[in-house]
Structures are given as structure tokens and as C-alpha cells.
Amino acid sequence: MKIIQQAAACTLALMLYGAISATAWAATINIHNGADPTSLDPHKVSGDWENRIVGDIFEGLVTEDPNAEAIPGQAASWTVSDDGLVYTFTLRDGIQWTDGTPVTANDFVFAFQRLMDPATAASYAYLQYPIKNAEGINAGDITDIASLGAKAIDDTTLEITLEQPTPYFIGALTHYTAFPLPKHVVEEKGEEWVKIGNIATNGPYKPTEWVPGSHVTTVKNDGHYDAANITIDGAKFFVLEDESAALKRYRAGEFDILTDFPTDQYDWMQENLPGEARVAPFAGLYYYVVNNTKAPFDNPDVRKALSMSINREVIGPQILGTGEIPAYSWVPPGMANYGDPVEVDWKDMSYGDKVAMAKELLTGAGFNADNPLKLQLRYNTNENHKRIAIAIAAMWKPVGIEVELYNTETKVHYEELQNNIVDVGRAGWLADYNDADNFLNLLKSDIQYNYGRYSNSEFDALLNKANETTDLTARSELLREAEAIALNESASIPIYYYLSRNVVSPKVEGFVDNAFDIHRTRWLTLSE
Amino acid sequence: MLAYALKRLLSTIPVLWIAITACFFILRLAPGGPFDGERPLPQAIKDNLAAHYNLDKPLIEQYLIYIGNVLKGDLGPSFINQDFNVAEQLLSGLPYTLTLGTSAFVFAVLAGILAGIAGALYKNSLPDYLLGLFILLGLVVPNFLVAPILQLVFGLQLDWLPVGGWGDGSIAFLVLPVVVLALPHIARISRLMRGALIEVLNSNYIRTARSKGLSRTRIVVRHALKPALMPVVSYLGPAAGFLLTGSVIVETIFGLPGIGRYFINAALNRDYGMVLGTVIFYMVLIVVLNLIVDILYAWLDPRVRTQ
Numbered sequence: 013m014k015i016i017q018q019a020a021a022c023t024l025a026l027m028l029y030g031a032i033s034a035t036a037w038a039a040t041i042n043i044h045n046g047a048d049p050t051s052l053d054p055h056k057v058s059g060d061w062e063n064r065i066v067g068d069i070f071e072g073l074v075t076e077d078p079n080a081e082a083i084p085g086q087a088a089s090w091t092v093s094d095d096g097l098v099y100t101f102t103l104r105d106g107i108q109w110t111d112g113t114p115v116t117a118n119d120f121v122f123a124f125q126r127l128m129d130p131a132t133a134a135s136y137a138y139l140q141y142p143i144k145n146a147e148g149i150n151a152g153d154i155t156d157i158a159s160l161g162a163k164a165i166d167d168t169t170l171e172i173t174l175e176q177p178t179p180y181f182i183g184a185l186t187h188y189t190a191f192p193l194p195k196h197v198v199e200e201k202g203e204e205w206v207k208i209g210n211i212a213t214n215g216p217y218k219p220t221e222w223v224p225g226s227h228v229t230t231v232k233n234d235g236h237y238d239a240a241n242i243t244i245d246g247a248k249f250f251v252l253e254d255e256s257a258a259l260k261r262y263r264a265g266e267f268d269i270l271t272d273f274p275t276d277q278y279d280w281m282q283e284n285l286p287g288e289a290r291v292a293p294f295a296g297l298y299y300y301v302v303n304n305t306k307a308p309f310d311n312p313d314v315r316k317a318l319s320m321s322i323n324r325e326v327i328g329p330q331i332l333g334t335g336e337i338p339a340y341s342w343v344p345p346g347m348a349n350y351g352d353p354v355e356v357d358w359k360d361m362s363y364g365d366k367v368a369m370a371k372e373l374l375t376g377a378g379f380n381a382d383n384p385l386k387l388q389l390r391y392n393t394n395e396n397h398k399r400i401a402i403a404i405a406a407m408w409k410p411v412g413i414e415v416e417l418y419n420t421e422t423k424v425h426y427e428e429l430q431n432n433i434v435d436v437g438r439a440g441w442l443a444d445y446n447d448a449d450n451f452l453n454l455l456k457s458d459i460q461y462n463y464g465r466y467s468n469s470e471f472d473a474l475l476n477k478a479n480e481t482t483d484l485t486a487r488s489e490l491l492r493e494a495e496a497i498a499l500n501e502s503a504s505i506p507i508y509y510y511l512s513r514n515v516v517s518p519k520v521e522g523f524v525d526n527a528f529d530i531h532r533t534r535w536l537t538l539s540e
Numbered sequence: 541m542l543a544y545a546l547k548r549l550l551s552t553i554p555v556l557w558i559a560i561t562a563c564f565f566i567l568r569l570a571p572g573g574p575f576d577g578e579r580p581l582p583q584a585i586k587d588n589l590a591a592h593y594n595l596d597k598p599l600i601e602q603y604l605i606y607i608g609n610v611l612k613g614d615l616g617p618s619f620i621n622q623d624f625n626v627a628e629q630l631l632s633g634l635p636y637t638l639t640l641g642t643s644a645f646v647f648a649v650l651a652g653i654l655a656g657i658a659g660a661l662y663k664n665s666l667p668d669y670l671l672g673l674f675i676l677l678g679l680v681v682p683n684f685l686v687a688p689i690l691q692l693v694f695g696l697q698l699d700w701l702p703v704g705g706w707g708d709g710s711i712a713f714l715v716l717p718v719v720v721l722a723l724p725h726i727a728r729i730s731r732l733m734r735g736a737l738i739e740v741l742n743s744n745y746i747r748t749a750r751s752k753g754l755s756r757t758r759i760v761v762r763h764a765l766k767p768a769l770m771p772v773v774s775y776l777g778p779a780a781g782f783l784l785t786g787s788v789i790v791e792t793i794f795g796l797p798g799i800g801r802y803f804i805n806a807a808l809n810r811d812y813g814m815v816l817g818t819v820i821f822y823m824v825l826i827v828v829l830n831l832i833v834d835i836l837y838a839w840l841d842p843r844v845r846t847q
Contacts, residue, residue, distance in 0.1 A: 048620075048621060049621075050620060050621060050622050050623075051621070051622040051623045052623060053622070053623070056622045056623075058577075130584075130587075130588040130591070131588070131592070132588075133585070133588040133589040133591070133592035133593075134585070134588075135575065135581055135585055135589065137585060138581075138582050138585060147584075150584055150585065150588070151584035152584070152587075152588075206623050207623065222623070223632070223706075223797050224621055224624055224629055224632050224633065224797060225632075225633060225636075225791070225796070225797030225798065225801065226636075226705070226706055226795070226796070226797035250705065250795060251795065251797070252704070252792075252795040253792060254792050254793050254795075256688060257687075257688070257691065257703070257704055257792075257793045257794070257795065258795075260688070260691050260692065260695060260696060260703045260704070261703045261704050261705065261795070263696055263703075264695050264696055264699070264702070264703040266702065266703060266704070266705060421572070421808060422572075422576075422577065422808075423571070423572025423573070423576045423577070423808070423809070423810055424570075424571045424572040425572075426572070426576045426577060427571055427572045427573070427576045428571075430576070460582060460583065
């Protein structure tokens with residue numbers, strides 16, 4: 013009886029092996045992609061791991077080159093009106109969906125309208141708020157979706173009208189929120205349009221398989237206008253959140269690209285896999301929020317003392333081990349149309365002098381050895397955030413600041429930041445588009461993700477004025493002026509600029525480190 | 541027996557209902573919501589999302605909608621993986637988890653029982669001590685340590701087996717995860733088996749059998765094994781439950797698409813529907829497995845049958 017049962021169990025197991033189909037390993041690139049994607053629907057995704065897939069299978073009016081800079085995509089060319097408000101795009105000839113239906117201007121209009129439709133509940137819709145009436149429609153204030161500033165003049169001409177001149181608009185169009193959708197498929201299949209088997213895409217690749225928790229497979233779209241120049245036949249994006257395990261699989265040749273790696277193994281990799289582990293400046297900022305509405309943190313001197321007494325120079329090289337660049341500005345270097353960022357005026361003081369000055373500032377604010385400044389430092393549970401918080405608490409101690417460390421899971425952490433109940437808390441921001449405005453907005457009064465509730469009418473006025481300015485130099489001057497004000501008042505504490513971390517096999521060519529860490533498969537080549 | 545089984549199954553319905561209800565409300569008490577994240581959403585968009593998933597309705601109404609849907613067999617949407625609903629995700633992961641779990645279960649039972657028998661027969665001699673050491677290691681070394689070590693040794697150094705992934709589903713991809721999953725269970729089963737067999741071998745009826753001149757093999761196989769299996773069988777229910785619901789650690793380290801990781805990820809992501817879906821799945825599985833164990837018990841021990 014027992015033997016029979018065991019035999020039955022073995023047979024069941026064997027049947028199950030068979031049931032899970034074996035897929036052939038063609039000449040595909042194997043990419044370690046981190047988490048499972050939320051969706052293949054460009055309106056439902058929000059993460060960089062999703063962008064890697066969605067940006068390979070769909071393509072907007074403009075797309076990214078190997079440096080992540082905007083180049084013509086589905087649009088062959090465009091013109092901009094003198095007032096910077098009306099963009100007219102001419103689509104390429106012969107572009108089509110993977111089911112053979114032509115891609116028309118109506119597919120773009122349909123996609124923009126669906127993105128803004130409150131019923132779609134697209135979490136990233138706000139990125140296209142520069143389009144006329146977009147915000148009103150998305151918030152439900154305007155019910156006529158057709159009033160959105162995206163119109164099809166004919167099948168190959170698309171006109172987009174903006175609320176105000178937006179110098180980064182072309183860059184924002186590379187984003188997945190601006191991808192067209194196959195109107196005919198979405199209308200026919202409804203919510204099911206995105207399932208493998210139904211989905212039609214217009215990018216260099218098309219999805220052919222998705223095993224939740226394992227991988228998404230794409231194959232080259234031979235109908236893409238640039239197909240003749242694309243050498244990789246397909247890609248597999250693997251779900252694997254354990255970075256150490258991913259590195260082992262990379263070493264065993266199971267992955268060609270890792271999109272992150274365990275920082276504590278960076279030294280080992282530099283020695284044993286020379287040139288394969290790549291770190292590069294990334295348009296993002298790691299910072300500490302200070303609650304500007306709560307005493308004593310409403311005193312700019314107290315905030316300045318907190319900021320000055322952090323020894324940023326040791327955080328990247330010694331605490332994280334990957335050499336993150338210390339941040340003394342709010343806008344990371346390298347943002348388009350901005351020039352060098354404005355930095356705090358005390359940047360070049362010696363650390364000893366900074367500490368001495370911080371002590372003076374605290375004394376001036378009424379704190380001393382008998383009455384130390386006490387604060388709670390919150391971070392979301394993560395080994396690196398913890399290390400940094402411990403180090404900073406240790407740097408603050410000699411200045412006379414007593415720190416209570418407090419960690420919570422990510423969801424709770426961000427809810428508490430938004431509810432403004434945090435003294436000092438860890439946060440980070442990665443650029444959505446290549447413009448300084450994307451960072452400075454974090455400190456604007458009426459912005460929800462201004463966690464520290466910094467509020468300065470002059471700062472707000474400068475940002476508003478910059479948004480109405482079409483002359484790029486004048487605009488950058490206004491933005492820089494605003495940044496200087498925020499830094500002077502220590503609105504928040506910038507700590508370091510993010511680095512992108514990738515491991516790229518020597519078999520892969522064409523992988524260019526860039527500030528947005530976007531590397532479309534169509535630009536890569538793979539050798540045996 | 542059938543009536544007994546049916547009665548047992550029916551009695552689990554109120555238990556299931558209480559568990560779903562408690563879980564539904566406890567989840568909502570947890571701070572943070574499914575759409576809170578590193579990048580906060582504008583209020584208008586949060587409102588759109590809440591409306592889309594009925595999260596803007598009063599909690600009690602949401603609860604009634606959910607219970608109504610569950611009764612219709614609809615476990616609802618998942619917030620985190622929007623292209624697949626909860627049922628689709630569980631069904632998609634199930635073949636992988638079942639393959640892994642069944643293989644690990646069979647391996648653990650066979651290896652555990654054999655090791656236990658060997659330990660009992662060679663009691664207090666070198667094989668027993670070696671097995672004892674192995675058992676101790678299996679029990680105390682956590683799987684998140686065993687897994688990377690096995691990956692390093694067999695995947696990278698010796699290059700015998702794939703380091704991770706499901707690949708084409710061939711046995712080579714299963715060996716390491718199955719061993720890691722089975723190891724602690726082999727240790728426990730062999731310890732139970734060894735202890736029980738030693739006790740049975742010292743009992744009077746075995747001494748009688750021995751005095752009648754029966755061979756050692758015959759005594760062990762025919763007379764001692766069945767009663768000695770009792771404690772092992774009572775352990776098999778929980779062990780099967782544990783193995784068949786998947787392991788978040790093994791699935792994460794080996795990158796396998798099973799359902800184990802949903803238990804943790806869904807809770808951390810406040811994916812309400814997914815958490816409730818896994819709870820329902822887990823409970824039904826445990827109930828069924830316990831029932832099987834009870835039936836096995838009745839087969840092994842005639843006294844249970846007559847009760």
C-alpha cells in the first residue's frame with residue numbers, strides 16, 4: 013500500500029514535470045530583472061524593472077538611444093510652435109502593430125485619453141500632466157475626455173497641445189506613459205487585451221511568454237522599422253530578488269546582465285570579474301527629510317546643523333562600498349539645460365570646521381550638553397539604509413544630538429512620511445525625466461511628496477515663473493535661483509547621488525552606462 | 541469513513557469563514573496601503589485607484605463584496621500583479637510548488653525512514669553517530685545558508701547542476717531546491733523513526749518473535765516497521781502542508797515561480813486580495829492533508845478504526 017502511494021506520488025511529480033512546458037533556449041539574452049512585473053500594460057506599471065520589458069515591446073513617438081537620450085521613435089519628425097505649446101508629429105511610414113495593423117495617430121490619441129481616464133487608474137498618469145486638460149480629466153474635473161490636448165490630424169499626423177511650454181516634454185515622451193496602445197485590440201478584448209495571445213505591440217520586440225514569478229520572454233518583432241539592424245533575437249527577463257543568488261547564476265553563465273548586485277561583493281567582483289561590474293552616476297538623490305513644520309526643526313539653523321555635521325565623504329566609499337558621490341546640491345549633476353548644480357556654500361569647509369559650526373548653530377538655537385537636541389530618525393527596513401542611519405547617528409552624537417533609530421517596512425515608512433509625523437526620515441528620488449524641475453518640485457509648497465513640508469513663497473514663485481519661460485537659459489537661471497534658496501534654508505538634507513549598478517557579461521556589447529540606467533535590448537549585441 | 545470525512549470537511553467551513561473575516565480586518569488595521577510606495581501618488585490618482593478596486597467603499601461593504609465573490613469562486617484582483625488575478629496567480633504557481641513539494645516530500649520520507657531504520661539497527665555504533673551528526677546539521681543549519689552553499693559547490697565549483705531557475709523543468713533544476721527543502725524534514729523523520737523503532741524492537745512481542753527464531757529482516761519489515769511508523773505519520777501532515785505550500789526562501793534563492801513567495805510578498809505589499817487568497821488556499825490544503833493523515837492513521841492502527 014505504502015509503495016503504491018509512493019509510486020503514485022512519483023508519477024504525479026513526473027506528470028507535473030511534463031505539464032510545465034520546456035522552452036527552447038534560442039539565441040536570447042538572459043537578463044536578471046529583479047521583481048515580477050505588475051503588468052505589461054504601459055498604463056499599469058511604475059518600476060524600472062517593468063520599464064525594461066515594456067520599453068522593449070512598445071515604442072513611443074520618441075525613444076531612447078544607447079545613452080538614454082531622446083531620438084525619433086514612431087515619429088519620423090516633429091515641429092514645435094513658436095510659443096512652445098503645440099507639437100506636431102509626423103509618424104513614420106509603414107509602422108505597424110505585431111498583428112499587422114498599421115500604427116496610426118489615433119492609437120496615440122486613444123492611449124493618451126485612456127491614460128488620463130480616471131477609470132483606468134493609471135498610477136503614473138501625472139507624468140503627462142503637461143498636456144492640455146490632462147490633469148483636469150485625470151482628477152475628474154473635466155468629463156469630456158475628447159478635450160485632451162492630443163488630436164489626430166490624419167492617420168500619420170498627431171498634434172499635442174500643452175498647458176504651458178515644457179522644455180522637457182520631448183524627453184517625457186520617451187516614458188512608457190506616452191506609448192501608443194493598439195486601439196483595435198483594447199476595444200475588442202477589454203481588460204484582457206494585455207494577455208499573452210491577445211497583446212499586439214509596436215516595439216522592437218514582442219512578448220511571447222510570461223510565467224509569473226519566473227520570467228517574461230520576448231522575441232524580435234520583424235515588423236519593426238529598425239528590425240534589420242537589431243541583432244538579438246529575443247530576451248528573457250528573469251524574476252529574482254535575491255541579488256547574491258543572481259550573482260551566482262551570472263557566474264554560472266545563466267544570466268548575461270545583472271541589473272543590480274550586492275554592494276558588499278563589489279570589491280570581490282572588481283578583482284575577479286574585472287570590468288564586468290559597472291557603477292555609473294544615476295539621476296537620483298538619496299536624502300533625509302527634515303520636518304519643517306515641527307519645532308525645533310522649523311528653525312533653519314537646526315536643519316543646517318544637522319546637514320553640516322554629516323560627513324558625506326565617507327558614506328559612498330566606506331559605508332556602502334560602491335563609491336556613491338556625496339551630494340551637496342539638491343539637483344544631481346548632469347541634468348539637461350541646467351549646467352553645474354548649485355551647491356551649499358559650506359561644501360569646501362573641513363569636516364572639523366563643519367562640526368564646530370554645527371555646534372555653534374545648535375547652541376544658538378538653545379541646545380547644549382544639558383539640553384541636547386533629541387530626534388527620531390526613521391528609515392524603511394533595508395540593510396544599506398540601516399548602515400547609513402547608524403553612521404549618521406554616530407556623526408551627530410559628538411555634535412550633541414541624541415538619535416533614536418526607528419525602522420519600519422516600506423509601506424508604513426512612506427505613509428508616515430506623507431502624514432508628516434517624522435522628525436527626520438530617509439527618502440530617495442529617481443528622475444522621471446531629464447530636467448532639474450523634477451527634483452526642485454519635491455520642495456514646492458503644494459506638492460504632496462514634499463514630505464518635509466518646506467514652504468517658501470519665493471521658491472514657489474521662481475519655479476512657477478520658470479515653467480512659463482521658454483528661453484532655456486533664462487529658465488535655468490530661475491531654477492538655479494530657487495535651488496540656492498532651498499539650500500540656504502537647508503530645506504532638506506541631500507546625502508548622496510545614486511549610482512546605477514549593473515553587471516554586464518563580456519559577451520554583451522553596446523551597453524552604455526547612462527544617467528537614466530536605460531539600456532534597450534535593440535542596441536545590444538551578443539556574441540557566443 | 542466517508543461520513544466521517546464529510547463531517548470533518550463540513551466542520552471546517554465556519555473555521556474558514558472566521559479565518560477569512562479575521563484576516564480581512566486585521567489586514568486593514570495594518571498601516572500603509574497597497575499604493576503607498578517610494579513614489580507617492582497624487583491624491584487624484586490615489587482616488588482613481590481606490591475607486592477602481594472598491595477601496596473607497598465602507599469597510600463592511602468591501603467585506604460583504606469580498607465574501608460574496610469568494611462564494612462565487614472569485615478570489616478577486618491582485619494589486620501587485622495586475623495582469624493575473626489572485627486565482628490565476630495561485631494556479632500558475634501551483635504546478636511548480638506541487639512538483640517541488642511532492643518531490644521533496646517523497647525524498648524526505650524515503651531518506652528519513654531509511655536513515656531512521658539504519659540508526660535504530662546500528663544503535664550506538666559508528667553509522668548511528670554519523671547519521672546523528674548529519675541529522676543535527678540538517679536541523680540546525682538554516683536553509684538560507686544551505687542553499688547558497690549548495691549553489692556554490694554543485695553549481696559553480698563542480699558545475700554539475702544549474703545554480704537556479706526552472707529552466708526546461710528537467711530534474712537537474714530540481715535537485716538542489718528539493719534537497720534544501722527536504723533536509724530538515726529528513727532529519728526530523730529519521731529521528732522520529734529511530735526512536736520509535738528502538739522502542740518497538742525492545743517490546744515483548746518482538747522478543748517473542750525473536751525467540752521463535754524469525755530472521756532480523758523479517759522481524760523489522762514484517763512486525764516492527766508498521767507500529768514504528770505511527771509517530772512518523774503524525775508528522776507527515778504538517779510536513780506535507782509545509783512542503784506543498786512552498787517555501788519563500790527556497791523559491792527566492794533559486795528563482796522558482798511557486799506560490800511560497802506570495803505568502804510574504806503579498807503581506808508586505810498590502811496586496812489584500814492575494815493575502816486572503818493564500819490564506820484560503822493554505823487552510824483548505826491543511827484541512828485536506830489532516831484528513832488524509834487521519835485516514836492513514838486508521839489504516840495503521842486498528843484501534844483508531846474501531847473508535
